[in-house]
Amino acid sequence: MEKMRTEHDAIGPLEVPAESYYGIFTTRALANFKLTGQRAPRVYIRALGLVKRACAETNLGLGLLEAKSGDAVMRAAEEFSEGHLDEYFPLDIIQAGAGTPFNMNANEVIANRANEMLGNPLGSYSPVHPNNHVNMSQSSNDVTPTSLRIAALFLVTPLLQAGEELAKSLKEFAYRYRSLIKVGRTHLEDAVPMTLGQEFHAYVTMLEKSLRRVKIGAEELLEVGLGGTALGSGITTHPNFQKKVVATLAKLTKLPLKPADDLFETTASMTCFVALSSALRALAVDLVKIANDLKILNMGPLTGIAEIILPEVEPGSSIMPGKVNPSVPEAVHMAGYDVMASDQAITLAAQAGQLQLNVMTPLIIKHLLGSLSLLTNTCTMLRTDCIEGVVVDEERIKKLFDGSLVTATALNPYLGYEVTAELVKEALEKKVSIVETISSHGLLDDDELALLLSVERTTRPAQTDLTLRKKIQNSEAYQSFRQNLHK
Numbered sequence: 001m002e003k004m005r006t007e008h009d010a011i012g013p014l015e016v017p018a019e020s021y022y023g024i025f026t027t028r029a030l031a032n033f034k035l036t037g038q039r040a041p042r043v044y045i046r047a048l049g050l051v052k053r054a055c056a057e058t059n060l061g062l063g064l065l066e067a068k069s070g071d072a073v074m075r076a077a078e079e080f081s082e083g084h085l086d087e088y089f090p091l092d093i094i095q096a097g098a099g100t101p102f103n104m105n106a107n108e109v110i111a112n113r114a115n116e117m118l119g120n121p122l123g124s125y126s127p128v129h130p131n132n133h134v135n136m137s138q139s140s141n142d143v144t145p146t147s148l149r150i151a152a153l154f155l156v157t158p159l160l161q162a163g164e165e166l167a168k169s170l171k172e173f174a175y176r177y178r179s180l181i182k183v184g185r186t187h188l189e190d191a192v193p194m195t196l197g198q199e200f201h202a203y204v205t206m207l208e209k210s211l212r213r214v215k216i217g218a219e220e221l222l223e224v225g226l227g228g229t230a231l232g233s234g235i236t237t238h239p240n241f242q243k244k245v246v247a248t249l250a251k252l253t254k255l256p257l258k259p260a261d262d263l264f265e266t267t268a269s270m271t272c273f274v275a276l277s278s279a280l281r282a283l284a285v286d287l288v289k290i291a292n293d294l295k296i297l298n299m300g301p302l303t304g305i306a307e308i309i310l311p312e313v314e315p316g317s318s319i320m321p322g323k324v325n326p327s328v329p330e331a332v333h334m335a336g337y338d339v340m341a342s343d344q345a346i347t348l349a350a351q352a353g354q355l356q357l358n359v360m361t362p363l364i365i366k367h368l369l370g371s372l373s374l375l376t377n378t379c380t381m382l383r384t385d386c387i388e389g390v391v392v393d394e395e396r397i398k399k400l401f402d403g404s405l406v407t408a409t410a411l412n413p414y415l416g417y418e419v420t421a422e423l424v425k426e427a428l429e430k431k432v433s434i435v436e437t438i439s440s441h442g443l444l445d446d447d448e449l450a451l452l453l454s455v456e457r458t459t460r461p462a463q464t465d466l467t468l469r470k471k472i473q474n475s476e477a478y479q480s481f482r483q484n485l486h487k
Helices: 024-032 042-061 067-082 097-117 130-134 140-176 196-222 241-253 263-268 271-298 327-351 361-385 394-402 406-415 417-430 434-441 446-452 466-473 476-483
Strands: 004-008 013-017 181-186 189-195
Touching: 004 024, 013 024, 024 097, 042 067, 042 097, 042 140, 042 241, 042 361, 067 097, 067 130, 097 130, 097 140, 097 361, 140 196, 140 241, 140 263, 140 271, 140 361, 181 196, 181 394, 189 196, 189 406, 196 271, 271 327, 271 361, 327 361, 406 417, 406 434, 406 446, 406 466, 417 434, 417 476, 434 446
Parallel strands: none
Antiparallel strands: 004 013, 181 189
């Protein structure tokens, strides 16, 4: 049977595991909140420990903490931040509002570890007390949003790196196939010519724009409201605390943090997290778009478009032998939907702020940090397990292109829309190429067709040759074809 110790709070006595670094507040929260089975991410614990470390150093420097106790709190907070005490941070991520249980869990663990360092038993809370010393000059209402900002900023960096590496791989692919002409499609129907490089470079531009939005969304998180305590007034803090603690936290995190101008705003409003989340949603939308296109371009392998072949990462069916599915793009698709759903949760949580406080920070922690990590992993998976292994079926692309009528649009400036449309209709009915159809009517000679239907003129802007247009439209063959259009 586990050995217990008895602790007391305003509600009354409660037994706590004797060897535990957490105390009575955490024990009550463990009993109350058994919702998701999901704990706080490691990055959040790291950030919370750094906040506690910065506050202890600042209070010590201001003469508010006794030297021996203050030093022990700082060392205990470092251990907490570095992960040595993670097993004693067991709370469910969905819990009481404002993250008070998270804050008190940290206070208790750090206080008990500090007292242990000073030769005192767990649960004695002497000389270091969770509220009086570890939580000095703080409230859950400024600690939790600050810790979330730090944790999110820590996760933004690897996300940007993973996104940039994905964009680089796509850019290299686009360059490799910059001249490979193919059918471009709109409404899932044949449209006009393009190159495979142009198709994939569009994905590069999408990603680069979305990553810039993430960078912009993260910038506001550098404004820190630590020092506002309960509402933003800074009650219980030293007049110099806010400026000094943010500078100390910036040093510890190696982030260019700055004190918030309006601490009431950083306590009451969570829209800075909405801004970042909306950028993550946009990135997710782009990733889903890319994944969808990869699935369509890969579809087949014998009866679909099948212009590219995605890497085979697993058997595709439990019943159909030899079937291989686009598993990586499918996973990207699901991850994107998860991020979009999380963005909605974050938006609703931020909207739920009332008067001087938004208590929904645990929900924002869950979804914002989850989305950052999920998108990082998604970008890496899409790059390493898909894009870098894509095989292009150039023969298939050429066959589809040669059998299509997509080059007809390039003839509009010379033949006019009505004539060109009639030629396309005839080619479809006779199941022949547009070149054969035009040649059969003698509208252009072979050299003229080769010029007008070249890669250069069909995949990018080109100056209309007015002399050639006049020659074609004044020809007897053209005039005769136009006269017969509506007969």
